[in-house]
Amino acid sequence: MEGARKALIIGGGIIGVTSAYTLARNGWAVTILDREPRVAMGASLGNGRQLSYSHTNALAGPGLIPRMPAQLLGMDDAFRISLRPSLPLFAWLVRFLCNCTHGAFRANTLACLQLAQESRAALDELLETHDIGFERRRAGKLVLLRSNRELAAAQGSAALRQAAGARLALLTPEQALEIEPALIQAGGPLVGAIHSPDDETGNCSLFADELLAKLQAHYGVDFLPREEARAITRNGGAWHVTLGSGKSLECERLVLATGHEANKLLRPLRLGLPIQSMKGYSFTAPTGPSAPVISVTDNSRRIVFTNLGGRMLVAGIADMGNASAQVDARRLETMRQAAQASLPHAADYDAMESGWAGHRPMTPNSLPIIRELAPGLMANLGHGMLGWTLAMGSAERLARMVGPPGQNSN
Numbered sequence: 001m002e003g004a005r006k007a008l009i010i011g012g013g014i015i016g017v018t019s020a021y022t023l024a025r026n027g028w029a030v031t032i033l034d035r036e037p038r039v040a041m042g043a044s045l046g047n048g049r050q051l052s053y054s055h056t057n058a059l060a061g062p063g064l065i066p067r068m069p070a071q072l073l074g075m076d077d078a079f080r081i082s083l084r085p086s087l088p089l090f091a092w093l094v095r096f097l098c099n100c101t102h103g104a105f106r107a108n109t110l111a112c113l114q115l116a117q118e119s120r121a122a123l124d125e126l127l128e129t130h131d132i133g134f135e136r137r138r139a140g141k142l143v144l145l146r147s148n149r150e151l152a153a154a155q156g157s158a159a160l161r162q163a164a165g166a167r168l169a170l171l172t173p174e175q176a177l178e179i180e181p182a183l184i185q186a187g188g189p190l191v192g193a194i195h196s197p198d199d200e201t202g203n204c205s206l207f208a209d210e211l212l213a214k215l216q217a218h219y220g221v222d223f224l225p226r227e228e229a230r231a232i233t234r235n236g237g238a239w240h241v242t243l244g245s246g247k248s249l250e251c252e253r254l255v256l257a258t259g260h261e262a263n264k265l266l267r268p269l270r271l272g273l274p275i276q277s278m279k280g281y282s283f284t285a286p287t288g289p290s291a292p293v294i295s296v297t298d299n300s301r302r303i304v305f306t307n308l309g310g311r312m313l314v315a316g317i318a319d320m321g322n323a324s325a326q327v328d329a330r331r332l333e334t335m336r337q338a339a340q341a342s343l344p345h346a347a348d349y350d351a352m353e354s355g356w357a358g359h360r361p362m363t364p365n366s367l368p369i370i371r372e373l374a375p376g377l378m379a380n381l382g383h384g385m386l387g388w389t390l391a392m393g394s395a396e397r398l399a400r401m402v403g404p405p406g407q408n409s410n
C-alpha cells in the first residue's frame with residue numbers, strides 16, 4: 001500500500017503540531033496539512049497563553065444553571081448562547097446540561113486535571129530533548145473571587161483538585177495583595193482568591209512554529225500549507241484525503257486535529273462529534289502603571305490577564321454557537337470595558353492594539369475527544385478552553401492509542 005507507515009494530520013493548530021511530534025517520534029512518516037499559510041493560525045494564535053495546569057474546572061457545573069436564562073437572552077456580557085435554530089447546537093446543549101450535575105462536574109474537572117498533569121510532564125520531557133524557546137514563564141496565577149457564592153463554589157472545587165495533587169491555596173484579599181500588590185486597584189468587591197503557584201504562561205503559536213521547525217529538521221515531518229481537506233474516504237485499507245487543490249493523499253493513519261471545524265469532514269461519514277464553537281476574544285495593550293506580574297483571572301467576568309513584559313494580554317468572552325471568523329467590535333469593546341473595570345491600571349486601555357477572535361472547540365463535558373473513530377481514523381479534538389494546556393498530554397495519549405507503525409488497526 002502506497003500510504004503504509006504514513007500518518008496524515010489534518011489541522012496544524014497546537015493539537016496537530018504536538019500530535020505530529022509524538023507520532024513522528026514513534027516512527028511514523030508524518031505529514032501535517034492546513035489551509036493556512038502557517039501553523040497555529042486558528043484558535044492557537046491569539047489565546048490567553050496560560051498553561052493552567054491547576055485550574056481545570058469543567059465549564060458545565062451546577063453553578064451555571066441559574067445563569068443560563070441570562071446567557072440565552074444575551075444578558076450575560078461574558079457568556080452568550082446563540083438562539084439561532086440549530087439541531088447540533090441544541091443536541092450539544094442538552095448534553096451540556098446533563099454535565100451540570102455535581103457528580104459530572106467533579107468527574108470532568110478531575111479528568112481534565114489528570115490530563116493537564118500529564119501535559120506538564122510531557123512538555124518537560126520534550127524540552128529535555130529539544131531546545132524550544134516560547135517565552136515560558138512560571139508566572140503563577142490568582143483567580144479573583146468577587147462574591148461569597150463564588151467563594152463557596154471555588155472552595156469546593158479547589159479542595160477537589162488539591163486532593164488530586166494540585167498545589168492551590170485559598171487566600172483572603174489581604175493575602176492575595178501580599179502576593180500581587182497590583183491588586184490594590186481591583187475594581188469592585190474582592191472576597192478572596194485562589195492561588196496556584198505552579199501555573200505557567202507561554203506563547204502557544206511561537207511554540208508551534210518552533211516545534212514544527214524541529215520536526216522538519218529532525219523527524220522528516222512534512223508541512224503542506226494552504227491545502228484544505230475537502231473530503232475523507234476509506235478505500236482498500238487506506239484513508240484518502242481529497243484536497244481543494246485537486247490533489248489526493250493516501251495514508252495508513254489519519255488524524256483529525258481540525259479544532260472547532262471537526263464535523264465538516266465527519267458528518268458525511270455519519271461520524272459527527274459533539275463539538276461546538278465557543279468564540280472568544282483577546283487584545284494586547286501596553287502595560288499600565290500597576291500591571292500584575294502574576295497571571296490573573298477575574299472569575300465572574302471570565303477574563304484573564306497575562307503579563308507579556310511591557311504588554312498586557314487580555315482574553316475572554318464565551319459566545320456559544322457563533323462560528324463567524326470576524327472580530328465583532330462591540331464584543332471586543334465589552335471585553336475591554338470589563339477588563340478596565342476589573343483592573344483599571346493593569347494596561348493602557350486607550351492604546352489597545354487590534355483585537356483578535358478565535359474559536360474554542362468545546363465538548364459538553366470540557367474534555368477532549370481522543371479516540372479512534374473508525375479503523376485508522378483518529379480524533380484529537382475538542383480541547384475547548386484549555387487546548388494549549390492540554391496539548392502535549394493529548395498528543396501522548398494519541399500516540400499510545402495509535403501505537404508504532406506496523407501494528408494493525410482494528
Ligand SMILES: Cc1cc2nc3c(=O)[nH]c(=O)nc-3n(C[C@H](O)[C@H](O)[C@H](O)COP(=O)(O)OP(=O)(O)OC[C@H]3O[C@@H](n4cnc5c(N)ncnc54)[C@H](O)[C@@H]3O)c2cc1C
Pocket residue numbers: 010011012013014015016033034035036039040041042043044045046047048049050051052227228229230257258259260261265279280281282304315316357358359360361381382383384385386387388389390
Ligand atoms: C480567546 C481564547 C483564549 C484562550 N486562552 C487559552 C489559554 O489561556 N490557555 C489554554 O490552554 N487554552 C486557551 N484557549 C484554548 C486554545 O487556544 C484552544 O483549545 C486550542 O488552540 C485548540 O487547538 P486546535 O489545534 O484544536 O485548534 P486550532 O488552533 O483552531 O487549529 C485547527 C486548525 O485546523 C485547520 N483546519 C480546519 N479544517 C481544515 C481543513 N478542512 N483543511 C485544512 N485545515 C483545516 C485550521 O486552519 C486550523 O489551523 C483559548 C482560546 C480562545 C479562543
